[in-house]
Amino acid sequence: MTNPVVVGVDGSPSSLEAVEVAAREAALRGVGLRLVHAFGRTSVHVPPGMPPWNPKAAGVRELVDGTMTEAERRARTTAPDVEITRDVTVGEPVMVLEIESRTASLVVVGSRGLGGFGSLLLGSTAVHLAAHGRCPVLVVRGRPDPTGPVLLAVDGSPAGEAAVGFAFAEATLRGADLVALHAWNTWSESAHEGYGDHLSVVVDLERLQEEEQRLLDETMAPWQERHPEVTVERRLVRSRIRPALIEASQEAQLLVTGARGRGGFTGLLLGSVSQALLHHAHCPVAVVRGKE
Incomplete structure (x- = not known):
């Protein structure tokens, strides 16, 4: 069986928007959709000595059933032919x-929520999942241009190859153009990643650009x-990486980036550029981890 698209559900407007995006992604891929809701330690307040989640607790079952029913309704409205399962x-x-990412083709989450899968921009959930997930992670945020291209952040690193492949696959599935953006400057932005030297200024700009x-x-x-x-547009811009990608994301329907680019610390699972995009991009962001 082909690996499903998994989406985190907490009942917030952001997570329900993520459900719709995940349903479309599942339909495009021809795979199932898995709706997942989890109770963490702080998700439900129960008396001391009771299990973390008691199905008989007042209103809990009704609340969860209502949340998952609404999520499934949204998914079926968006993609009627997709097989849907709940957990x-x-x-x-x-x-x-x-854990779900180990058997998923894609994990989709919203950018804000009720404190479970949500509050991504308020905490480290999206960053942790993008860094440690075993499959691509799509964070639904911003206001994407549905007619815009898929925007790919090109860094030329071996680990970035997975992101390139994912971006081409998404452009094919969506019938969209692909903008491959590579930003450069006279000094390595890896200095901000903890590696490099601010003094390593390149004098020969023409040679560097080539x-x-x-x-x-x-x-x-x-x-x-x-x-x-x-259809691919190769876009070379002289700029710092983060502002160039954030600006370009205003006209994109999806931004695809690797987890870590050139020059980062060995073993660093998620670079500062990827983190900045998760917080500030104007469209959904897919973070694709490559082989380290």
Whole structure:
């Protein structure tokens, strides 16, 4: 059986929006949709000595049933032909989703919620899941342009290859164009990642630009040969990475990035660029971990 799309549900407007996005993703992939709700230690208040979740607690079952019923209704309205399953479990939501990611093709979460799967921008849930999930993680945020392209952050790193492949697959499924954006400057932004030297200024700007253009072309060429159906714009900009991608995301329907780019600490699972995009992009962000 093909791995399903998994979505975290907590009943918040953000998570219900994530359900609709996840249903569309499942329909595009031709796979099932799995709705997951988890009770962490702080999700439900019960008397001392009782289990973390007591189905007979006043209003708890009704609340959960109502939440999951509404989520399923949204999903069926969005994608009537998708097979939908539910799971309500006890456990810290971020850990539950991390476990779910081991058998999922994609995990989808909202950007704000009620304190379980939600409050992503208020805490570290999205960052943790993007860093440790075993499959791509899609955080639903911003106001995407439904007619816009898929925006790919190109860094040229070996770990970034997985993000390139995911972006081409998404562009194919959506029938969208692909904008491959690579930002460069006269000093390495990896200095902000804890590696590099602010004094390592490159004097020969023309030569540097040619090298960065070559990196972009070499990264994209083999993938374009495999996906001739995708129209690709290779966009080389002289700018800091984060503001360039955040600005470009205003006209995109999806932003795809690797978890960690060139120059980061070895073993660092999620770079500052990816974290910044999760917090500030104007459209949904897919974080794709590659082989470290």
